[in-house]
Ligand SMILES: [Fe+2]
């Protein structure tokens with residue numbers, strides 16, 4: 056059995072990938088004849104990304120997991136430095152997207168392309184980021200970290216409250232946010 060924190064990280068990646076994929080489908084569908092719902096659910100999904108991965112997932116990777124892996128497995132230190140930099144810029148990127156979305160909603164179609172392009176780049180960037188973690192950092196962690204490292208990393212990730220991962224701690228406020236998204240978003244996360 057891999058350490059519980061590695062399972063949690065993989066689950067959180069899968070749920071973020073699902074949100075990103077659903078956002079992409081939503082952009083393909085466009086606002087149609089129900090722009091209020093379209094902007095509401097897009098905004099809720101960006102808010103979720105800002106709240107959950109940016110505040111719970113990435114900081115714990117950068118603060119707790121990455122330094123231990125860089126120490127035990129110096130061959131991945133360079134990749135880790137790159138991922139840390141990406142974590143630092145991630146929050147600003149999702150805030151910028153929220154601003155561009157507001158521009159589209161309030162200023163009209165002339166702002167649509169700017170948002171759709173920026174979102175597309177962001178989705179590619181994040182899928183790539185997670186792929187790099189899963190193919191390089193997590194295997195190195197599993198091979199080189201010791202029991203004391205895992206105790207600390209497991210403890211850090213065990214308190215994450217992701218509404219999309221089952222059997223983990225819950226936070227009713229996140230659950231409500233997620234219900235709001237799932238009611239209207241396209242698959243894979245939603246019913247819309
Ligand atoms: Fe990350």
Ligand SMILES: [Fe+2]
Nearest residue numbers: 112116185188
């Ligand atoms: Fe990650």
